[in-house]
Amino acid sequence: MSLDTATVRRIAKLARIRVEEPEIATLQTELNAILGYVEQLNEVDVTGVEPLSGGAQMAMRLREDQVTDGEIAEPILANAPDREGRFFAVPKVVE
């Protein structure tokens, strides 16, 4: 299956990456090359096979539900592009 330009724009929107109009055609070609390459997976019979999600050969570990860290606002905010007091600042969302 091949991506049309509208789908490339939709994916870019979903991925929150601004794509300028002249980039669309190149991206379309590149993404279609990758999707064309992975197409061969359809020939594999996977009847009755359980999907494998991870590399770990173990059951998920559990721990006590308790606070183990925190109260370190300053170190966390130190890398913020913009802040107001002890908060991250973003452009106005609600008018």
Place this chain on the structure above:
Amino acid sequence: MRFLPELTIAAALDGLAARDFSAVELAQAHIVAIERLNPALNAFITPTPELALEMAAEADAALAAGTAGALAGIPLAIKDLFCTAGVRTTAASKILGNFVPPYESTVTAQLKAAGAVFLGKANLDEFAMGSSNTTSGFGAVTNPWRRTGSDARLVPGGSSGGSAAAVAARVAMGATGTDTGGSIRQPASFTGITGIKPTYGRCSRFGIVAFASSLDQAGPMARSVEDCAILLGAMSGFDPRDSTSAERTVPDFRAAVRRGVRGLRIGIPAEYRMDGMSGEIEGLWQKGISWLREQGAEIVDISLPHTRYGLPVYYIVAPAEASSNLARYDGVRFGARVDGEDLIDMYERTRAAGFGAEVKRRIMIGTYVLSAGYYDAYYLQAQKIRALILRDFTAAFAKVDALLTPTAPSAAFAIGEKTDDPVTMYLNDVFTVPASLAGVPAMSVPAGLDAQGLPLGLQVIGRHFDEETVIAVGGALENAAGFHAMPAIWAGGAH
């Protein structure tokens, strides 16, 4: 006294213990080498000479006090994907160009605790996405090797290309790498050094900038199997802060180096004999088989039937996980921000300016294969075939103790080659990706030079948590190969 940066880690530890030289002298020799060669190699994004000298002075004090750790005074390059408290960590991305982590990754914390000296943060492909180190937002790394009679600049492989180039050029004794689909093993092969991707879960992922979490695994790169074993011992171990960290005791990896291969059964997977693979690589593989047979191993032909689906599975699974992991770079909590008309516009402009082309492609592929209506066709199908790939390895390891294959389908290529389309570049990882998908340990050992004078590696793959057998087989290969060739650019060379 020998030229210090030429020593192996094992020899340097002996020299430091015997007080033949100090940790500060050893660090100084490497700092001078980096100043001289980094402009040509671009192996380091952020050299940290002052920090290195401080750490070396501490190591000397510990050596004098008799409290020295297992790596006291050993100068290392740290891939710039490991968060280092107070030292800029970029993942080779412009979006993290000014990011200074407030915390330390578990692996680097353990290396520090063992007394290692950090020379600086090594260059890599942006977010570890690449096989040539040309996608770095801080410029490509140049391989210290050259083709005979040519000045063409070659890639060091990727994504741990800065780590590999630094170790090969003798400006670092060892380095940390990470391997998601071959990012330790393929650059090790391209630069004539040794590197091991341990079992998934062996080294903590805490504090390593995430690319594809079900595949990412840290490991060491160095100039001998023994040096890798020493570093791996210090890097490994259970960490409650990584939910997939294995609760396993760390064996004495170094003791396995000279264990030998007598009585071991070594599998040769038929599917790794690929169309279009060079005769030299096939020839080197045959040599490796003879070396192991001569040392008492039994060679067994085996089959890993789903090998050819490894790469396409990887190029669904890894981008899918990357698209989720990289969603955090939105210009709000850390990293670069580009202002926009509203919040969404700010996200989109920030990510468009901050990410390079390969990272954008992978995020978009991942977004697509996870999107409504395509999840089953792509992502679920890939996960099922991933299960079949693991099943292949499990069946093989019922018959044999380890597998021997080439590491990469070619030697290092020139910067700018293989860029026609993304898939051509992806083919570099055809032999390394299956072990990543299965989570099994694998090592690349330099085995010889091709007709153009470039190094080629052989790969040893082992059972889950049996790095010791991988190391033993690696040690036997190293012993037989007697690889002592030097790159064109190195710290002791005339430049």
